Amino acid sequence: MKLELRKIHIKDLAMGNEMSVKNGTLTIDKEAIIEVLKDDVNVKDVKIDIAKPGDKTRIIPVKDVIEPRVKIEGEGNGFPGVSTAVTQAGSGKVNILDGAAVVTIGDIVGFQEGVVDMWGEGAKWTPFSKTYNIVIDISVIDGLDPHTHEATVRMAGLKAAELIGQAGKDVEPDEVKTYEMGSIFEEAEKYPNLPKVAYVEMLISQGLLHDGYIYGVNSQLILPTLLHPNEELDGAVISGNCVAACDKITTYQHQNNSSILDLYEMHGKEINFLGVILTPELTTLAGKFRTCDYTAKLCKSLGAEGVIVSEEGYGNPDSDLLMICKRLEESGIKTVLITDECSGRDGMSQPLADTTKEAIAVISTGNVSHVVKLDKADKVLGNQAAIATLAGGWEGSIDENGVLSCELNAVIGATSEIGYHNLTVELY
Amino acid sequence: MSTQIISNNPTVKEEFQNVVFVEGGFLDVLIKVRDLVYTGHELINHPLGASIRIMFSPYRSIMVGDKTTSNNQYFMETIENSIINYKKHMEVRLVDNDNNEDYRYIDKDLLMSAIREHEMIKNLN
Numbered sequence: 149m150k151l152e153l154r155k156i157h158i159k160d161l162a163m164g165n166e167m168s169v170k171n172g173t174l175t176i177d178k179e180a181i182i183e184v185l186k187d188d189v190n191v192k193d194v195k196i197d198i199a200k201p202g203d204k205t206r207i208i209p210v211k212d213v214i215e216p217r218v219k220i221e222g223e224g225n226g227f228p229g230v231s232t233a234v235t236q237a238g239s240g241k242v243n244i245l246d247g248a249a250v251v252t253i254g255d256i257v258g259f260q261e262g263v264v265d266m267w268g269e270g271a272k273w274t275p276f277s278k279t280y281n282i283v284i285d286i287s288v289i290d291g292l293d294p295h296t297h298e299a300t301v302r303m304a305g306l307k308a309a310e311l312i313g314q315a316g317k318d319v320e321p322d323e324v325k326t327y328e329m330g331s332i333f334e335e336a337e338k339y340p341n342l343p344k345v346a347y348v349e350m351l352i353s354q355g356l357l358h359d360g361y362i363y364g365v366n367s368q369l370i371l372p373t374l375l376h377p378n379e380e381l382d383g384a385v386i387s388g389n390c391v392a393a394c395d396k397i398t399t400y401q402h403q404n405n406s407s408i409l410d411l412y413e414m415h416g417k418e419i420n421f422l423g424v425i426l427t428p429e430l431t432t433l434a435g436k437f438r439t440c441d442y443t444a445k446l447c448k449s450l451g452a453e454g455v456i457v458s459e460e461g462y463g464n465p466d467s468d469l470l471m472i473c474k475r476l477e478e479s480g481i482k483t484v485l486i487t488d489e490c491s492g493r494d495g496m497s498q499p500l501a502d503t504t505k506e507a508i509a510v511i512s513t514g515n516v517s518h519v520v521k522l523d524k525a526d527k528v529l530g531n532q533a534a535i536a537t538l539a540g541g542w543e544g545s546i547d548e549n550g551v552l553s554c555e556l557n558a559v560i561g562a563t564s565e566i567g568y569h570n571l572t573v574e575l576y
Numbered sequence: 577m578s579t580q581i582i583s584n585n586p587t588v589k590e591e592f593q594n595v596v597f598v599e600g601g602f603l604d605v606l607i608k609v610r611d612l613v614y615t616g617h618e619l620i621n622h623p624l625g626a627s628i629r630i631m632f633s634p635y636r637s638i639m640v641g642d643k644t645t646s647n648n649q650y651f652m653e654t655i656e657n658s659i660i661n662y663k664k665h666m667e668v669r670l671v672d673n674d675n676n677e678d679y680r681y682i683d684k685d686l687l688m689s690a691i692r693e694h695e696m697i698k699n700l701n
Contacts, residue, residue, distance in 0.1 A: 492668075501657060
């Protein structure tokens with residue numbers, strides 16, 4: 149598969165009467181987007197705003213973040229099996245509005261958190277304070293059940309990203325990167341002396357607000373499955389998860405999965421990158437055992453000598469992560485885990501909900517319990533009431549000046565377990 | 577194979593059979609499950625949710641299976657670790673009682689996922 153990702157650098161964002169990119173300024177036609185999104189009979193109202201880096205704006209509660217793109221050559225467009233017809237993703241040429249993002253908001257349940265601050269302290273912790281955001285607030289018709297409500301908001305975000313992506317159709321990119329990889333046999337023949345490394349990406353797969361989708365298939369329904377890395381970079385995987393704000397993998401982060409991009413960078417130089425195994429994080433223990441066995445079997449069948457495993461969420465998924473690690477290490481496969489820590493406000497508690505002695509190579513993407521202070525915003529996009537949810541974490545978490553103390557838990561992408569975030573690891 | 581649902585969620589009590597209703601909070605449900613696991617019952621779904629936010633939930637529903645003749649070390653460790661983790665997190669946080677209806681719905685939905693998974697796996701055995 150060969151995929152050309154062509155980045156058009158977006159340096160400003162404006163509302164106007166057309167969809168265009170001129171000299172790095174993305175102009176969006178708000179009414180055109182609203183018209184398309186209102187085609188869905190379940191959508192009652194759509195509000196569109198923009199939020200730029202540095203604006204004293206808070207976006208809450210964020211449901212998903214999506215990168216606007218358009219396929220200019222090759223099969224399909226957008227998110228196959230979800231917002232467009234099923235096609236094989238992973239090949240062709242894609243124009244990307246790099247630096248722009250569609251951010252969907254809409255409270256499906258009252259306890260959603262998920263904050264993006266575009267300025268100040270809060271901005272330091274989320275990668276989406278640096279993107280020019282088109283914020284889409286979707287209200288649904290009365291009486292809609294929560295599952296349909298979630299699907300409606302999810303679909304609206306994807307459709308909006310596709311529509312906005314069209315603005316880049318005929319624009320020359322500032323940067324072009326090609327991702328190409330043949331079959332595992334071809335790559336092994338090219339790089340016979342390089343260690344074979346697979347990437348296992350775990351997805352929360354547990355029910356409403358806790359789901360991920362692969363070509364539109366709910367990952368609750370799958371056995372672990374093998375993808376060519378290009379498929380994920382080309383929209384095959386999307387998020388339906390809107391709890392676990394700090395470590396949920398947004399659709400944007402799937403489209404730009406840092407672990408895949410880094411492994412690609414090393415492919416043919418230090419390692420032979422075998423591909424991506426998407427693994428569901430199920431709720432039952434028997435389901436977890438089966439997933440673990442099946443993941444390890446796929447890694448062994450591919451001849452992997454090393455495996456990188458990234459988690460999504462905290463709590464019961466820690467058991468999957470460590471079970472997979474134990475099984476792989478016992479099979480003689482060197483295993484590195486990427487996860488965040490839930491190690492208390494002082495960082496001194498046990499970081500994961502489970503342990504195993506085989507987990508000796510673990511990369512931490514940050515402590516979700518770290519407390520940050522968020523200043524009062526001039527403008528709030530979304531639901532003011534959701535701020536009370538953040539403030540309700542503990543007694544006295546909001547002071548008389550409106551300064552809010554919250555844990556990184558609530559900040560979108562703050563401790564991304566695939567590494568798409570602002571923190572780094574220091575060795576000492 | 578019979579299953580019981582250990583729950584403090586009134587919606588679950590109303591809509592499902594085989595519910596052992598716990599008058600109390602999330603922790604009381606965990607403790608009831610621990611007692612059953614120590615008397616040999618199989619632990620079917622993981623006692624914790626998949627995010628910190630679910631720990632703020634006032635409600636939790638967990639399935640246990642038949643009583644077996646021997647205790648299962650893995651089940652015992654899992655429920656004990658879950659209790660330790662729950663206590664650790666809730667020492668410094670407040671249960672979110674402002675969104676009870678939504679938490680009841682989500683708890684029921686997560687339970688239904690667990691039931692579907694369990695049925696699928698059971699049918700294969």
